[in-house]
Amino acid sequence: MPGITREEVAHLARLARLELKDEELDHFAGQLDDIIGAVARVSEVADQDVPPTSHPLPLTNVMRADEVRPSLTPEQALSGAPAQEQQRFKVPQILGED
Amino acid sequence: MTVTTDLVSYEDALATYDPVMGLEVHVELGTKTKMFCGCSTELKQDANSQTCPTCLGLPGALPVVNEIGVESAIKIGLALNCEIAEWCRFARKNYFYPDMPKNFQTSQYDEPIAFNGYLDVQLEDGEVFRVEIERAHMEEDTGKSTHVGGATGRIHGASHSLLDYNRAGIPLIEIVTKPIEGAGERAPEVAKAYVAELREVIKALDVSEARMDKGQMRCDVNLSLRPHGREEFGTRSETKNVNSLRSVERAARFEIQRHAAVLNGGGTIVQETRHFHEEDGSTTSGRIKDNAEDYRYFPEPDLVPVAPARTWVEELRAGLPEMPRVRRNRLREEWGVSEHDMQSILNAGAVDPIVATIEAGADSAAARKWWMGELSRNANETGRALDELPVTPAQVARVAELVTKGDLNDKLARQVFEGVLAGEGTPDEVVEKRGLKVVSDEGALTTAVDEAIAGNPAIADKIRSGKVAAAGALVGAVMKATRGQADAARVKELILEKLGVEG
């Protein structure tokens, strides 16, 4: 049974943008290891030749006509913004590129 | 941090290495609404005025696919000789970035709508190079960030950023080539020609204006080198957002020289994104692609699969316009111009105006002459594209007609265009207002000719003595006297007649 290490949990938390505290890491690592241990049973079917189901109903081709619908006003769009400036969402400095 | 980049000369680089390229082009579609919501795509200055719960990624909001987005993707796929998926899905590409409201991009992953195609591109000398297409898939654009507090609006050193999500959700088609091998020293030229040809195709399909200067078409240039004779590809760099045809060529060229320098020096190429600098044509290092990059793609559960009916695909195929390269070759033959001239016409953006002018009744030589001459000059001077000039092909055809009928000569025709471009009205109105008509009244002309002969006895003698070429000076005098409104050919005939010389 594959387990999950504290380091892996730390890596996943970074990917998921969760600034976990050390004690949380310990706590979650143990719990997640248990959960993964339990749910890993699903890989029993990994080799079976069954198509995966991504959508519960077999719908296809749901599309809308290319017609403009009313947008929110800028005031509405920005109504929940933690900070704003010049009718734009003000966010902390973005590091890194592209 | 100053980065000095060692380069190897282009010739030396090519002597040792074989370049392999991959080009990824994003095209913003010209649909009325965004890919997954009904917000308008018309880019407004008014920030955050074209957003809704869906494209703002508000909690609870859901996407619905724009039918014309799918249709455009299929048309592009067909034009690029691709297979069209019988069934495909959208997928979520998960990564955090403030310009992306949901922190995942709704895109396509292992099931693109179009795949396995090619585009033949013609190089300057007429050689045709086939670029294989890996895939074309549908996705959405991000919002726009403005970086504040830094030196030059750059991200580095900014204190904070401001986000406008008007662009977020605008439909994009991403077109990815297979590795382009065998172009050798012509790789940069192939890259440029491919992007140019792709742009022509997109425009012909009328799915986007594909203006690179407006960001409607953006190109990433992936490049690697391998020593001649080796099968296996080298490590590639990914130069992002190379946004003009010239830059595409320069970026490829620069990367060839840079890679060669690194490899010659015994170094290894890091897989990374790079930024292209318009000013000097160089690239600098961006983000290193380590394994922290894990997009965790999975099928988008909020959208159902797209399964384009074969009847629909065939209908779209039947409705495809003539492909630009085929059309260009046909027109070139019809017009009887050289490859080189055709290239100039293409570069000037004059193909469509010329065709329209011919359709409006002008002959092809006249249409070419005006669009490539007077009008191109004006467009250049005023920094406009030909199709942005306030003159219609029908008006150009009308001017050509007046010239053919002898009502205008070339000099007067240029004045007519000057008036039309200045907003003085239609060609006929300008002719009327400015009084620009060739003087065809024989009596008035005869008087002017007599005066010219009388005023220039020496020249008249020369002509009498057989030096017919000297007649030009007298013609000039007559034209001057008639303020250019005389028909120069008729003037010459009259002079020679009066002086008793055979023309």
Added chain:
Amino acid sequence: MTDSKIDIIRLTAADIAAKVASGELTAVEVTEAHLARIEAVDEKVHAFLHVDREGALAQARAVDAKRENGEKLGPLAGVPLALKDIFTTDGVPTTVGSKILEGWIPPYDATVTRKLKDADVVILGKTNMDEFAMGSSTENSAYGPTGNPWDLTRIPGGSGGGSSAALASYEAPLAIGTDTGGSIRQPAAVTGTVGVKPTYGGVSRYGMVAFSSSLDQGGPCARTVLDAALLHEVIAGHDELDSTSIDAPVPPVVEAARNGSVQGMRVGVVKQFAGEGYQAGVVQRFQESVALLKELGAEIVELDCPSFDLALSAYYLIAPSECSSNLARFDAMRYGLRVGDDGSKSAEDVTALTREAGFGDEVKRRVILGTYALSSGYYDAYYGSAQKVRTLITKDFEKAFEQVDVIVSPATPTTAFPIGERADDPMAMYLADVCTIPSNMAGNAAMSLPCGLAPEDGLPVGLQIIAPAMKDDRLYKVGAAVEAAFVERWGHPLLEEAPSL
């Protein structure tokens, strides 16, 4: 506020609608009675996160005005409703039980919200829930737990515990829930109320804050089968804003609820819904229900659905995977909480600090689990396999429904457990949904309705009825028959046995 003529808060939704329509009661009277009840008991129950007193009264006044003007009223006009705080409400706070959305006021209405308003239903307020609907006890709400009106020290089920508790404490005759793994049915079961998970796609998800998109489904909660059907009809139907919404007529649920019968029906009992972990009193009441169905003229068929054994595992891969992506938008940039923005930190840091502060443990666990299951290298083994299990479950259901018209099972393996008992044992908590999850995986329709009290603890037991996709009406046909027979047997609705608050 108990009136000498009638006790308004104990009326069914159908009765209230009839009395408002006839003028016997005004919508304002009805609304005031319920607001007074909330005032009186909600301090103890804590079913509501937000009571929209002004909005409710305004809507009630509008209904009364409409009636006075002789305008046509909706079938549930003037009936108060408790709305799970997962649906956006224009101008009214929506928190999804999370700190990260504390104080967020959406600029738009969910389709369900709009349909309720259009139907003249009076929305009293927003009910408590497990944060982002992740849980089976409502203990995961960032705003504190909700008590079970049968025993306030016990859980009211989850994630829709606020909605079930509001019904069971007579704070509202109708409520809306959402069911991703059982969050409508399990709370209904442990509070002695009725809850229906419609066929996936039957009720629009637009404006319903997503937990796991391919599993989430909003549905009606009520105290009677008919009331649930009336509400079902109001909120169901095609929505062009939800691509996964079913474009077909709503099944005739009200008609079915008015014509309850199991005569001649084939009813399946799945052998996988039994065994270890099932409380004796739950098993007993379930068996009695099966016997009752037989008495009422149904034929009982034993079924084997082997893939159901893998359902829970597959669910705990699919739901966390989808949630890890759905919850990525809570990044402190555009709305909601922002923590640590001191001018020196990067957007990335602020996002991570905010999510750390704004999400509770269960949400973090699932986000990490989902991030793991979708990572390259693990995708095929986990997410991919889970999607295959989903196919197998659907096939097992298909095979089963070739033999039977509906399937029955206990809705939950146990009755309401004490608050705190499973709080730090996620796997034990997850088992509460073992009977309900297969229907979410397959997307079919299911209901829970009361089938008695477990003898050992005197707490409600729920009977689950499962129908094929788009056959939601069968739930009501069977449910109405069972409900009528039980009420006749008990002499009154089960909820009347609940202690007064």
